[in-house]
Amino acid sequence: MPVVAKGLEGIIANSTRLSDVLGDIGQLIYAGYDINELAGKVSFEEVVHLLWYGELPNWRQLNVLHETLRTHRDLPQGIIDFITSAPKDAGPMDVIRTAVSMLGLYDHHVDDTSVDRNRERAVGITARISVIAAYFHRARSGKSLPPVRKDLGEAAHFLYLLTGETPSDEAAQTLDVAYVLHADHGMNASTFSARVTIATLSDMFSAITSAIGTLKGPLHGGANEGVIHMLQEIGSEANVDAWIENALAQKKKIMGIGHRVYKVLDPRAPHLRAMAMKLTEKAGDPKWLRMSERIATIMKEKKGLNANVDFYSATVYYSLGLPTDMFTPIFAISRTAGWTGHVLEQLADNRLYRPLSEYTGPAVGKKVTPIALRA
Numbered sequence: 153m154p155v156v157a158k159g160l161e162g163i164i165a166n167s168t169r170l171s172d173v174l175g176d177i178g179q180l181i182y183a184g185y186d187i188n189e190l191a192g193k194v195s196f197e198e199v200v201h202l203l204w205y206g207e208l209p210n211w212r213q214l215n216v217l218h219e220t221l222r223t224h225r226d227l228p229q230g231i232i233d234f235i236t237s238a239p240k241d242a243g244p245m246d247v248i249r250t251a252v253s254m255l256g257l258y259d260h261h262v263d264d265t266s267v268d269r270n271r272e273r274a275v276g277i278t279a280r281i282s283v284i285a286a287y288f289h290r291a292r293s294g295k296s297l298p299p300v301r302k303d304l305g306e307a308a309h310f311l312y313l314l315t316g317e318t319p320s321d322e323a324a325q326t327l328d329v330a331y332v333l334h335a336d337h338g339m340n341a342s343t344f345s346a347r348v349t350i351a352t353l354s355d356m357f358s359a360i361t362s363a364i365g366t367l368k369g370p371l372h373g374g375a376n377e378g379v380i381h382m383l384q385e386i387g388s389e390a391n392v393d394a395w396i397e398n399a400l401a402q403k404k405k406i407m408g409i410g411h412r413v414y415k416v417l418d419p420r421a422p423h424l425r426a427m428a429m430k431l432t433e434k435a436g437d438p439k440w441l442r443m444s445e446r447i448a449t450i451m452k453e454k455k456g457l458n459a460n461v462d463f464y465s466a467t468v469y470y471s472l473g474l475p476t477d478m479f480t481p482i483f484a485i486s487r488t489a490g491w492t493g494h495v496l497e498q499l500a501d502n503r504l505y506r507p508l509s510e511y512t513g514p515a516v517g518k519k520v521t522p523i524a525l526r527a
């Protein structure tokens with residue numbers, strides 16, 4: 153009898169040097185570094201270097217990476233035209249997915265599949281995805297598109313483009329840590345889809361487009377927006393218990409709770425929780441966090457499930473004043489580091505992904521009835 157691993161649970165689909173997720177002990181490792189060692193000590197750009205080259209950069213390497221990313225921020229005019237003409241009510245993830253796909257149209261070396269050219273594509277997508285996201289938000293709000301700047305790091309630059317103002321150090325650093333925590337995560341669904349796409353020897357743009365489409369779903373990156381919608385629907389602390397009880401009775405999934413691999417607390421969650429606490433204390437509106445804490449407690453007690461990365465990142469972004477439908481794009485911006493790293497790794501030792509399926513259709517032997525005689 154064939155064994156079907158539904159959702160590929162427990163299947164090791166490939167090996168990777170980028171990151172490891174140890175679900176039983178709640179550990180996340182990027183290329184030998186525990187995430188707790190990295191968070192707050194290194195910048196997102198240092199993590200990008202770690203994921204692409206296997207080592208944290210020295211000063212010279214970091215400066216080269218900064219310079220390279222910052223000189224790749226400009227968007228082709230055709231993509232700006234698309235962003236400004238896209239329907240204002242379009243989902244930002246849909247616009248980002250389409251615009252990243254369009255970037256491939258402006259790659260003038262499509263036939264060059266060398267490692268160097270693919271590294272350049274990784275830089276180009278990583279540098280531009282946040283510009284695409286921020287520009288769409290500006291365009292749909294009827295605001296002008298500020299020219300890109302070269303004096304800001306990735307997180308600060310995104311906030312600058314979004315608001316048109318240079319962000320505070322605190323806001324930029326908070327987002328930078330969130331980027332670090334989201335940069336990679338083993339063989340998660342969107343990374344897997346990027347690897348499946350590139351393994352056909354398609355191209356980097358197609359692979360990242362697949363990944364963005366996969367991340368969008370509410371069971372993956374879309375959960376962080378779902379958390380805020382849930383909190384808004386619940387409305388007040390007094391409603392939490394009854395709302396959750398009702399949702400569980402209807403077999404609804406509580407967003408930001410549970411994980412396929414982590415059987416204990418997601419190691420990224422405490423960092424985001426601490427950041428959320430700091431921000432909400434300052435903003436003087438601890439209601440959302442208190443509601444979140446109550447939800448986490450109920451879910452732990454009733455279902456034995458823990459909060460995941462999306463649970464507290466939602467409150468962090470909300471407290472930073474970021475638009476709710478930009479939460480998943482922020483996830484995509486930081487995960488581009490991992491996706492592109494995985495694509496490069498896949499290409500370095502490629503084999504097509506082609507699993508089997510268990511057939512559950514009718515037994516073979518049916519005969520074709522002429523169409524005029526079919527019921």
Ligand SMILES: CC(C)(COP(=O)(O)OP(=O)(O)OC[C@H]1O[C@@H](n2cnc3c(N)ncnc32)[C@H](O)[C@@H]1OP(=O)(O)O)[C@@H](O)C(=O)NCCC(=O)NCCS
Nearest residue numbers: 370371372375404405406407408409410411412460461462
């Ligand atoms: C992440 C997730 C998709 C993992 O799913 P999975 O490994 O396929 O696990 P399942 O959906 O099979 O869930 C296993 C059990 O836990 C329950 N469960 C899991 N997550 C739950 C949640 N968020 N709310 C309520 N129940 C949940 C399921 O109902 C199921 O219970 P049952 O055995 O009584 O039917 C799932 O936990 C989920 O949908 N979470 C909410 C979305 C989310 O936060 N996603 C971001 C992940 S980083």
